[in-house]
Amino acid sequence: MKTAHPTLAEIQRVFDLQKSRQQEMASTTVKQRKQLLRKLHAGVLKYRTAIQEAIYADFKKSPAEVDLTEIYHVTGEIKHTLSQLGKWMRPRKVATPLTLMGSRSYIQMEPKGVVLIVAPWNFPFNLTFGPLVQALAAGNAVVIKPSEMTPHTSAVMKQMVEELFEPHQVSLLEGGKEVAEALLKLPFNHIFFTGSPEIGKVVMKAASEHLSSVTLELGGKSPTIVDASANLQDAAGKIAWAKFLNNGQICIAPDYVLVHESVKDQLISLFKEKIRSYYGEDPHASADYCRIVNKRHHNRIRELLEDAIRKGATIHSGNQIKEGQYVSPTLVSDLPMDSRLMQEEIFGPVLPLLTFKNKEEVSALINAKEKPLALYIYSKTQKHxxxxxxxxxxxNTCINHSLVHHNNTNLPFGGSNYSGIGKSHGYFGFREFSNERGILKQVLPFSPTDFLTPPYTNFKRRLIDWTLKWL
Structure with missing residues (x-):
């Protein structure tokens, strides 16, 4: 599916338009921002079927899964924001020290200005419109750059944006690498990027040229721990669901499992049962099992598995790779640590299993890698x-569950260092797109500092000494 990409002149025109009217967006009231969000909510419901069809066209994701993992996240974010926005925008009083007696202090949230959202392909609607909700709630003008890997979804989102918003409020610019590079050269006030750590470094470097602040939602190898005390039936169901949802193309998917050696075989057997119960005897025929997004990623996963097999790994199920970007749900163990499956983020329906004997081994292995975006623990032992x-x-961490922390808009979502910078969702996303402006207002006509101005007489020196000692 081909689309007309914007020219450099068009990109500059959109940016200049939003810059020239950013104060208009910044000055919007609670009521006006809620109106924009309600309009967006209505638009999402209106386009629900079109979104489902577009994502299916891009990588055969079932309508039910689109509802659960794409549309619900956005509508939930909007509803939560509508219920809380008045409180978030209200100036927040803070304490004032005795040395500044006679004044009052508060924090006022103000928008950062014109922001850029660079969205990924794996959840093309959710991870575009979710950050958009937070950016609009904070009063920003927004430029969106969706992924070129999901062109059908990008086309629907562009149609939505043009119908729902004025160009100075929100503009969506389709295109590939050249459009992204042109946008990153512009002095945005904030950049929100979701994608790989490697591209995150490029975004951060570009942002540094203009001292733009960034939110980077990246990924990494998110481990899952299953100890001997865990409810294995429950753990197998939840891990298999979390791993093979969206064909494993999730930044917080369980990347590998660390299972106590005493329950490894039982867990593998339960995994196989759960895969059959979710997708039938032949997942290729299941309407609920989607596909890898394109041939490049399809070949990448093939190469990961071939590398693991060459190095002595054991395949317990799956490893069926077919045309149409199909990779079956695959379980693999006996992996050497230098295999690509244990070195790279998998981002596909392949689940490696490693065994451990004691809890210290687990921490040592996890800490030997970069900080993950998520850690999952299945255990009944509180000490562990x-x-x-x-x-x-x-x-983030889930205990006795996987992925669902992403659904709680009261929790901050995001990584640390290699897995990300900054937080999103709910208030934390609103704050990410805002500047917390500290304000001190002198109320009384005098201030204690009036007694500490030059010349520094003996009396003033004694007063300074007393202040250092007691205040």
Missing amino acids: IRYWLQSTRAG
Whole structure:
């Protein structure tokens, strides 16, 4: 599907338009911002079928899965924001020290200005319109650059944006690498990027040229721990669902499982049962099992599996790779640590299993890698749970579940260092697109600082000494 890409002149025109009218967006009231969000909510519901069809055309994702993982996230974000926006925008009083007696202090949230959202292909609607909700709630003008890998979805989103918003409010610019590069050369006030750590470095470097602030939602190898005390039936169902949803193309998907050696075989058997219960005897025929987004990523996963097999890995199920970007749900164990499956983020329906004997081994292995975006723990032993929470680092963690922390708009979502910078969702997303402007207002006609101005007499020196000692 081919689309007309904007010229450099058109990109500059859109940016200049939003810059020239950013104060108009910044000055919007709670009521006006809610009106924009309600209009967006109505638009999402109106285009629901078109969104489903577009995402199916891009990588055969079922309508039900589109509803659950794309549309619901956006409508939920809008509803939560509508219920809380008045409180978020209200100036927040803070304490004032005694040395500044006679004044009051507060924090006022103000928009950053003109922001750029660079969206990924794996959840092309959710991860475009989710950040858009937060940016609009904060009062910003927004330029969106969707992924060129999901052209049908991008076309529907462009139609939505043009119908729902004025160009100075929100503009969506389709295109490939050249459009992204042209946008990154512009002095946006903030850039929100979702994608790989490698491209995240490029975005951050470009942003540094203009001292633009960034939110980077990246990824990495998110581990799942299953100890001997875990409810294995429950763990197998939840991990398999989280891993093979969206064909494994999720930044917070369980990337590999660390399972206690005493329950490995039982867990593998349960995984196989769950895969059959979700997708039938032949997942290729299942309407609920989507595909890899394109041939390049399809070949990449093939190469990961071929590398693992050459190095002695054991395939327990799956490893069927067919035309049409199909890769079956695959379980693999006995992996050497230098295999590509254990070195690279998989981003596909392949689940490696490693065994451990004691809880210290687990932390050592996790900490030997970059901080993951998510860590999942399946255990009934509180001592183990506490140990792994204290001895590891991760962007977010679920205990006895997977993925669902992403659904809680009251939690900050995001990584740490290699897995991301900044947070999103709910208030945390609103704050990410805002500047917290600290304001001190002198109320009384005098201030204690009036007694500490030059010349520094003996009395003033004694007063300074007393202040250092007691205040």
